[in-house]
Amino acid sequence: MPAASSRTTAVSAVVTAALAAGLLTGAATTSASASTTALPVDGQVRIHDIQGSTRISPLVGKQVGDVAGIVTGVRTYGSKGFWFQDPNPDADPATSEGIFVYTGSAPTVAVGDAVTVSGTVTEYVPGGLDSGNQSLTQISKPTVTVVSSGNALPAPVRVSQRSVPSRYTPEGDPAAGGSINALPLAPSRYALDYYESIEGMNISVGTSRVVGATDAHAELWVTVKPRENDARRGGTVYGSYRSQNTGRLQIQSLVPLAQQPFPKADVGDMLSGTTEGPLDFNQYGGYTLTARTMGTVTEKGLRRETTRKQRGGELAVATYNVENLDPSDPQEKFDALAAAVVDNLASPDIVALEEIQDNNGAKSDGTVAADVTVKKFTDAIVAAGGPAYDWRSIDPEDKKDGGEPGGNIRQVFLFNPERVSFTDRAGGDATTATDVARERGRAALTLSPGRIDPTNPAWENSRKPLAGEFSFRGRTVFVVANHFASKGGDESIFSEHQPPSRSSEVQRHAQGQAVNTFVKKLLSVQKNADVLVVGDINDFEFSGTAEALAAGRVLYPAIKSLPRSERYSYVYQGNSQVLDQILTSPSIDDFHYDSVHINAEFADQNSDHDPQVLRFRP
Known part of the structure; x- marks a missing residue:
């Protein structure tokens, strides 16, 4: 316990300094803590070194140079930037190989570009300082060099009912105000840890049932666990504070709506085929598959219910x-x-x-x-x-x-x-x-x-x-x-x-x-x-x-x-x-x-x- 407390104190000091320097953007809590993942002996920083094995980068606030990877997704609206991924992963399942690069304006790179990125490691908390949300590790104020184009993308991580644990999250650390930020990720035990361990990486889901209809913001929800608290009409029932339904995943599109309409789906429909793209984190749905490739909606014809007429004495x-x-x-x-x-x-x-x-x-x-x-x-x-x-x-x-x-x-x-x-x-x-x-x-x-x-x-x-x-x-x-x-x-x-x-x-x-x-x-x-x-x-x-x-x-x-x-x-x-x-x-x-x-x-x-x-x- 003393060693763990020392680590938390040390990394909290890093985050506090980053807060003061404005390097935790959007919002962050001072209880956020960084990992102590060691840097490579050769000094060359790779994406998994930045991501670390907890929710906060061990390099938050640091300048990194010539970080290499393949561009897997480009976002030209909202929070503009791109994702890139190291095609040569390490052996640690807790460290993500992908990361978001915040450019602030339309990126000049394309999917399949091999790039090197230099910039500042920051933690962005969608929703603001008081939201309590987890943060998104990113590289800000980047300098980007395109090394080559047309490269094959890293194979997507297949998110499925077998890969997502049945437990949703660990209990927060009481000494850190109930935060899970400093806890080592356990991606084989907890769903939130699993998603965090692949944050920024190229992922995919296969044919999945829609559990949240398409909304006005062009997003829908699917489940990769078809039998998890399934409702009679196709949804996923939330039955207790400990039944968060781990198989739910939000789907958005990287393609602007002006170029390609977002599919319209009701609960119970199927998002058929493969949906693939980087895993983002946002304030409105948490971990979100931002799709480069969107599956097609197969309608199941959900009908609106009609109740019976009351009888004379009712x-x-x-x-x-x-x-x-x-x-x-x-x-x-x-x-x-x-x-x-x-x-x-x-x-x-x-x-x-x-x-x-x-x-x-x-x-x-x-x-x-x-x-x-x-x-x-x-x-x-x-x-x-x-x-x-x-x-x-x-x-x-x-x-x-x-x-x-x-x-x-x-x-x-x-x-x-x-x-x-x-x-x-x-x-x-x-x-x-x-x-x-x-x-x-x-x-x-x-x-x-x-x-x-x-x-x-x-x-x-x-x-x-x-x-x-x-x-x-x-x-x-x-x-x-x-x-x-x-x-x-x-x-x-x-x-x-x-x-x-x-x-x-x-x-x-x-x-x-x-x-x-x-x-x-x-x-x-x-x-x-x-x-x-x-x-x-x-x-x-x-x-x-x-x-x-x-x-x-x-x-x-x-x-x-x-x-x-x-x-x-x-x-x-x-x-x-x-x-x-x-x-x-x-x-x-x-x-x-x-x-x-x-x-x-x-x-x-x-x-x-x-x-x-x-x-x-x-």
């Missing part, structure tokens, strides 16, 4: 995040969202909407009303053949509920007056809390609609829960519509800190406790009250937030009634995961729950969330 309650909907959105978006409510959700009796923006959207001029937004949506539902929904909501205070600046997002209840009635109790506004009263021996809201504890610090710069009292066939049903604080500010699962910091949880835990306290009030007045807590909880069914909501067994996350392979409402970085939930009070013990997959798995999305619906007999 109440259908849905939740749907409609992604910053406002009147400036094209009519096509309103029509598509409306058709989904009518056709895919079978016109639920109550729909709790999240991310309804005010009447002029992101324009920040003090407007908070959303009646124009809601009318445009309910009109589109009628035009799609659905019911003439009535609605209730409470306007937020300007700029107090987070979300897109100026948008003033809020939750809105839609309800079909032919099937269900709303119990109006006046007085609710942005800052006045609803409470629980007893009426003829039963629970009732003092304000309906009303906000739950809106001045609680838990809701600072976040949406406040909207509570409503409904009546269905003579039975009272309470619905609480939520949109909890986002995960913004959390470190990624490929962070240098393992486990990563999830700082945003603190606020969501407090929010869960506040809603739980309110539900307990309802149940203390009426033990068998029917209560549904619905919405974009922005957290997983296994999370501390879900535990806070359900504490005391007053609520049950209904998504847990589904098979594990169907528990998701959102796809992020190739992980199919739960963000949207419906939780039930104990009296609702016989229900049918459906996560209706119509958006998250598709390249063409009307929202980035899938809606949820629950049917039961009050």
